[in-house]
Amino acid sequence: MSTIGFIGLGIMGGPMARHLAAAGHDVVGFNRSPEKTRALVNAGGRAAGSVAEAVAGADVVALMLPDSPDVESVLTDGVLGTAEPGTLVIDFSTIRPDVARDLAGQAAEHGLRMLDAPVSGGQGGAENATLSIMVGGADADVDAARPLLEVVGKTVVHVGPAGAGQTVKAANQLIVAGNIALVAEALTFLQAHGADLPAAVEVLGGGLAGSAVLDQKAQKMLDGDFAPGFRVDLHHKDMQIVTSAAAQAGVVTPLGALVAQLVAATRSAGDGGLDHSALFRTIARLNGDLS
Amino acid sequence: MSTIGFIGLGIMGGPMARHLAAAGHDVVGFNRSPEKTRALVNAGGRAAGSVAEAVAGADVVALMLPDSPDVESVLTDGVLGTAEPGTLVIDFSTIRPDVARDLAGQAAEHGLRMLDAPVSGGQGGAENATLSIMVGGADADVDAARPLLEVVGKTVVHVGPAGAGQTVKAANQLIVAGNIALVAEALTFLQAHGADLPAAVEVLGGGLAGSAVLDQKAQKMLDGDFAPGFRVDLHHKDMQIVTSAAAQAGVVTPLGALVAQLVAATRSAGDGGLDHSALFRTIARLNGDLS
Amino acid sequence: MSTIGFIGLGIMGGPMARHLAAAGHDVVGFNRSPEKTRALVNAGGRAAGSVAEAVAGADVVALMLPDSPDVESVLTDGVLGTAEPGTLVIDFSTIRPDVARDLAGQAAEHGLRMLDAPVSGGQGGAENATLSIMVGGADADVDAARPLLEVVGKTVVHVGPAGAGQTVKAANQLIVAGNIALVAEALTFLQAHGADLPAAVEVLGGGLAGSAVLDQKAQKMLDGDFAPGFRVDLHHKDMQIVTSAAAQAGVVTPLGALVAQLVAATRSAGDGGLDHSALFRTIARLNGDLS
Amino acid sequence: MSTIGFIGLGIMGGPMARHLAAAGHDVVGFNRSPEKTRALVNAGGRAAGSVAEAVAGADVVALMLPDSPDVESVLTDGVLGTAEPGTLVIDFSTIRPDVARDLAGQAAEHGLRMLDAPVSGGQGGAENATLSIMVGGADADVDAARPLLEVVGKTVVHVGPAGAGQTVKAANQLIVAGNIALVAEALTFLQAHGADLPAAVEVLGGGLAGSAVLDQKAQKMLDGDFAPGFRVDLHHKDMQIVTSAAAQAGVVTPLGALVAQLVAATRSAGDGGLDHSALFRTIARLNGDLS
CATH class of the missing domain: 3.40.50.720 (NAD(P)-binding Rossmann-like Domain)
Structure with missing residues (x-):
């Protein structure tokens, strides 16, 4: 002991x-x-x-x-x-x-x-x-x-070695925020086209588009349930870590850079205290769907 | 019958x-x-x-x-x-x-x-x-x-209704290409920082960063195994469908637009006949890692 | 005659x-x-x-x-x-x-x-x-x-030859929308840091950052004067021309793709009837500065 | 004295x-x-x-x-x-x-x-x-x-006040790099469509697309003349300043973030010692035009 x-x-x-x-x-x-x-x-x-x-x-x-x-x-x-x-x-x-x-x-x-x-x-x-x-x-x-x-x-x-745990955690946060944003864009696209959203989420989840984010966050986005969970403010902090660690190592991550901007915009809109799936609300705002 | x-x-x-x-x-x-x-x-x-x-x-x-x-x-x-x-x-x-x-x-x-x-x-x-x-x-x-x-x-x-199947397929292709690009960026980031890549892929796969793309494509990216599979040329065609269907419906998809560019760049680089996981090669090229 | x-x-x-x-x-x-x-x-x-x-x-x-x-x-x-x-x-x-x-x-x-x-x-x-x-x-x-x-x-x-006029016009519209968005981001950045904005616009205009957009649009952005001029709806139409002409020719334009999204978002927000300098309002919205 | x-x-x-x-x-x-x-x-x-x-x-x-x-x-x-x-x-x-x-x-x-x-x-x-x-x-x-x-x-x-000079300089560097990248994309688009490039540059320069970058850098891009001038390495350093100053102030700059990635990619490709107009070479690479 x-x-x-x-x-x-x-x-x-x-x-x-x-x-x-x-x-x-x-x-x-x-x-x-x-x-x-x-x-x-x-x-x-x-x-x-x-x-x-x-x-x-x-x-x-x-x-x-x-x-x-x-x-x-x-x-x-x-x-x-x-x-x-x-x-x-x-x-x-x-x-x-x-x-x-x-x-x-x-x-x-x-x-x-x-x-x-x-x-x-x-x-x-x-x-x-x-x-x-x-x-x-x-x-x-x-x-x-x-x-x-x-x-x-x-x-x-x-x-x-030392630091590698943080590096992998940073990569984890990059992928998670990116997946949330992708799922948010896909759902917004499907809404605009009048698809049956729960059916679409089911079939998307069964193939190569499947992910833990789709499983755990898509329905909550559709329900407007953004109770945390992991707060946008914290994910924003983590994206700053990703961004600065990439810059220090001279790594080019075009999607990661744009995802970090979308997370920052979610926070700027006053949604920092919501679950990170509230990235959906930023995509909705860009589509004129939230006042 | x-x-x-x-x-x-x-x-x-x-x-x-x-x-x-x-x-x-x-x-x-x-x-x-x-x-x-x-x-x-x-x-x-x-x-x-x-x-x-x-x-x-x-x-x-x-x-x-x-x-x-x-x-x-x-x-x-x-x-x-x-x-x-x-x-x-x-x-x-x-x-x-x-x-x-x-x-x-x-x-x-x-x-x-x-x-x-x-x-x-x-x-x-x-x-x-x-x-x-x-x-x-x-x-x-x-x-x-x-x-x-x-x-x-x-x-x-x-x-x-009619067309909805194609709409959902388009959303599927958006998410898949986006996930491939995100995983490619994350692996490139981890490589640059000297992390143990197979161990990182294992632990990433167990949490909210987990996805079918990570399961099926990450190790192939690390192995440089880009035998198709689903060819970049076809995914490029599908991203054009996503892009034009989004434009017609007036849907704003910032990540989707950038992902479509990365797929197009993969094709322009002469990798159109490889598996779509060859998006990894475009990220590598942006990082100066391929001649 | x-x-x-x-x-x-x-x-x-x-x-x-x-x-x-x-x-x-x-x-x-x-x-x-x-x-x-x-x-x-x-x-x-x-x-x-x-x-x-x-x-x-x-x-x-x-x-x-x-x-x-x-x-x-x-x-x-x-x-x-x-x-x-x-x-x-x-x-x-x-x-x-x-x-x-x-x-x-x-x-x-x-x-x-x-x-x-x-x-x-x-x-x-x-x-x-x-x-x-x-x-x-x-x-x-x-x-x-x-x-x-x-x-x-x-x-x-x-x-x-035939069509080249339209190609150059498309390139013109790409550069103009991109410059408007860049100037909008730069002004938003300067506002957040409390710089003297008219003085900043003056000195920016005198060097390599100088452009017709900076000369003609920056002060209007600061004044909130978005009376057209050239309407966002028309520039949106033109960005669709740029985007599809680039896709047809297999040209990769990452910034152009993102700029087109920002123009589309400006229209989705209900600003389609304003001058194209209203891209500033989309950047402001992303920064939580407009309700 | x-x-x-x-x-x-x-x-x-x-x-x-x-x-x-x-x-x-x-x-x-x-x-x-x-x-x-x-x-x-x-x-x-x-x-x-x-x-x-x-x-x-x-x-x-x-x-x-x-x-x-x-x-x-x-x-x-x-x-x-x-x-x-x-x-x-x-x-x-x-x-x-x-x-x-x-x-x-x-x-x-x-x-x-x-x-x-x-x-x-x-x-x-x-x-x-x-x-x-x-x-x-x-x-x-x-x-x-x-x-x-x-x-x-x-x-x-x-x-x-103190620091404002640096803030304005950062905004300057954001606009300049963005303009270079936009002009590079526009020229690449025009090349692919077979337009008369010097004529196009002339007419673009006369209108709202006109800028100091177009005047001073476009012809050099077409000539492949990338002798510095202001080196990519220095502009990369400056884009890191822009990026971190934006992050510190919580400013969302989607184009700026992507431009910083393109500058970083130019450096990663080994072009850090060239003039910053060598962003053209990164756009060309994305289009498969440079080996």
């Missing part, structure tokens, strides 16, 4: 920490809004009053934070000087690949072993411990972390 | 006609290159020397032809004046929705009942009788055709 | 016909709404009650009509069988290049000499006889027409 | 510094490759062995450096602690607007007055002292700098 300092107990980190506690680990959680530690304590964990307190004595530190600057500041201010050499740091956050690589380097200088381990599967995946986890880091560290990762995820894949 | 005049015995129409013959129907086939009728005769069908000969005496006429002008000319010159009133005409070809609607109207004026019934699933689907068929037309005519359609297809869905 | 049958006396054709009459030619005008012939008669021309009446006895036939089908029907129904062999037909309309080539071929079969001579410069250019005219056709016919063309235009350039 | 420390004597900074010396100012130049100071000395200036030496005793410090990090490091390491309070710092470099704002803030903390004053007009504009200069900063500082700015530029426009 491990002693795990878990930083960030939001809608993703909260259930993940509780699963780890339920599996018998000693989980010491910290969250900026301290009331979020209560559920962890109820699940058998402990509450810490600061990052340093959560990290002290831990052999594993887990992070689940909103964005690159959050991870940078928690790591720099509370983990690097505090954690014992040899501590395994697992960052579940979705952040910029270059920042992940930099932080892994800094962690190594302090004798820490760091993995980037962003997840997909959303709130449901966190609650049901069915996340997909894309892990970047050294073989031995991934092997050491795997038993813990398999507590919170169903699919755990080692995709390369 | 029906007497079926089947026009167009190419890589799709050939196996479809043979399945109908094997199911006990009297199939009279015609093809411009007459040697293609041989396999049908071997499967128990008959060969006709002209469209009119195939149509004479048939209670069902089936068409599987390359493009809108082919269907227009076969219908106008060989079917409309020849087929008995009441004959069911099933057009399996992928053509322009507006042409399909016009032809259905002309057929009705001649007392014929016409369905547009384009298919997806490719050569394999035709050979294994597992096609998905998107059918446009009147309820009664679809009901009448269904037993025959289920001989050649696994999924048969009535998606609306 | 020539006898000129002039078909189409709208906001462009009306002043053009009057300039020809004022220059001493015998101009016989026809317009579907006959009250539009009055101004021509006041300017010394004559009114015809039908296309055939306008064409009878003319040694030059001029057309200024809205779209390809209009030119096709007037030519087929009223000109080809009526005009004397040797008559010079000058089509000032903006139509599809392939239609222009076809019609020139049909005219030749009837012994007529046809030029496509679309114009730029708008209503102001027509009224002030300062149009730019891009002429496609045979050298001798262009030479014969030049004195007449110079009555209505300031710049008359022979750009190639 | 002023004593001016001028940092960065490359193809732009070199002639600018010499014009200032020729106008009677005491110009002390520094360049990383010291041989570039020779021409300045010949023109009546003086050579410094370090940034600090150039800055010591100057009442004006001018910078003309390649990119944001260069300006940051020169300013931080050599200017902020060295220059006398009250010194006017004029940064002619093209850098990120947010960096320009930050640096102006830091300069103010050291009692310095800083202007961002990026230029357009290229090498020719620097040599002929005909640059356009877009200036961001406080009114009084712009007034103080104006006599010097007018020595090197023909058009000097105050476009807003």
Whole structure:
């Protein structure tokens, strides 16, 4: 059993920490809004009053934070000087690949072993411990972390060295946003032509046009049900990661660039708090279908 | 059992006609290159020397032809004046929705009942009788055709009135080409960042980024295996259908427009004879990765 | 002096016909709404009650009509069988290049000499006889027409064989719509950053970013003055010409495709009757700046 | 007369510094490759062995450096602690607007007055002292700098507070790259249709499609003359500035995003050292016209 300092107990980190506690680990959680530690304590964990307190004595530190600057500041201010050499740091956050690589380097200088381990599967995946986890880091560290990762995820894949997890997560977000936009355009096209939409979605799903997005999001678009789910604001943040990571590596992604614009337009229209399938509303607006 | 005049015995129409013959129907086939009728005769069908000969005496006429002008000319010159009133005409070809609607109207004026019934699933689907068929037309005519359609297809869905089958097929081709391009961009992005590509494809496939394209095409892209399959030239023709059908209906599809350009560029580069997954090569060229 | 049958006396054709009459030619005008012939008669021309009446006895036939089908029907129904062999037909309309080539071929079969001579410069250019005219056709016919063309235009350039005038006009409309959209994006970018916009427009206009669009349209965008001018609906029609002419020739134009989508979105938003600079409003909508 | 420390004597900074010396100012130049100071000395200036030496005793410090990090490091390491309070710092470099704002803030903390004053007009504009200069900063500082700015530029426009000069320069680069790409697409379209290209360029230039890019770059594209001029690599850097400044301000620029991809593709193809009009070669490649 491990002693795990878990930083960030939001809608993703909260259930993940509780699963780890339920599996018998000693989980010491910290969250900026301290009331979020209560559920962890109820699940058998402990509450810490600061990052340093959560990290002290831990052999594993887990992070689940909103964005690159959050991870940078928690790591720099509370983990690097505090954690014992040899501590395994697992960052579940979705952040910029270059920042992940930099932080892994800094962690190594302090004798820490760091993995980037962003997840997909959303709130449901966190609650049901069915996340997909894309892990970047050294073989031995991934092997050491795997038993813990398999507590919170169903699919755990080692995709390369430090930063590679973030790179694959970025690619994931590119494909997902692109598929949402494509399905939105296809449905708008079918509406304009008077096709039977549920029948069309059924037959499209059975062939090469089939996708998880079509399965999970098309009917919701037709129903106008855009309750999140994964919010546009977060997907926008992720598309900025894709865009800047592509630019840094000199990668040309014409569709990706246009998809990022459509996501940004969805947010500019005031739909940032809706599910990312609300890209449909941007396509509708371009077609004069929303006032 | 029906007497079926089947026009167009190419890589799709050939196996479809043979399945109908094997199911006990009297199939009279015609093809411009007459040697293609041989396999049908071997499967128990008959060969006709002209469209009119195939149509004479048939209670069902089936068409599987390359493009809108082919269907227009076969219908106008060989079917409309020849087929008995009441004959069911099933057009399996992928053509322009507006042409399909016009032809259905002309057929009705001649007392014929016409369905547009384009298919997806490719050569394999035709050979294994597992096609998905998107059918446009009147309820009664679809009901009448269904037993025959289920001989050649696994999924048969009535998606609306005349032309709706072509509309849904167009939407299918939009989504497929878009997904291919997105996966190509994502793989190029991952290559540039040095991720473990097969591992990345595995983990991407398990979540919301999962799609039939990712399952069936990503590894082939990585292997450089672009043997068709469904050729770029045909997908280019289909994207022209999407583009013009969208323009006619005044539908705005920004991604679709850009995807059509990428397909056109793939063809311009001389890759028209490759599988449509060769869109990957266009993305690679934009990244300076192919000479 | 020539006898000129002039078909189409709208906001462009009306002043053009009057300039020809004022220059001493015998101009016989026809317009579907006959009250539009009055101004021509006041300017010394004559009114015809039908296309055939306008064409009878003319040694030059001029057309200024809205779209390809209009030119096709007037030519087929009223000109080809009526005009004397040797008559010079000058089509000032903006139509599809392939239609222009076809019609020139049909005219030749009837012994007529046809030029496509679309114009730029708008209503102001027509009224002030300062149009730019891009002429496609045979050298001798262009030479014969030049004195007449110079009555209505300031710049008359022979750009190639039949259809070439329309091709160059299509390229013109591509560049103009693209420039309008670029300027709209640049101004939106500058607004968001709080730059001094009139000062910015001034300094941008002095360098390599300078253009007629920046000179004539930027301030109107900032003022919200979208009174036409050249209406979005017409530019939309022209972008469909660009798009289909590019597709027919297999030309890949990624920006052109996206610009056409933005023009279509402007029309879908209900701004079709505004000046084409109202593309600015589509960019503003994408930025959440218009309700 | 002023004593001016001028940092960065490359193809732009070199002639600018010499014009200032020729106008009677005491110009002390520094360049990383010291041989570039020779021409300045010949023109009546003086050579410094370090940034600090150039800055010591100057009442004006001018910078003309390649990119944001260069300006940051020169300013931080050599200017902020060295220059006398009250010194006017004029940064002619093209850098990120947010960096320009930050640096102006830091300069103010050291009692310095800083202007961002990026230029357009290229090498020719620097040599002929005909640059356009877009200036961001406080009114009084712009007034103080104006006599010097007018020595090197023909058009000097105050476009807003600190950073606004860079914002306007970014907008300039967006419009210029977009226009180049549009002209490249239009010429490719015209080539495919067999139009007379020089005639087409002439008539396009006379109307609303006219632009400085069409005047200065179209014929060079047709001639295949891509000798710089302004290199693709630099325009690529500038498009990254546009893209990130747009993203930071939440501005949606669909065309700008696609143009940035085309510039990046031009660089990826190995054309980074050519003039930015080599975007034509990327469009040609997409059309299969270059091997």
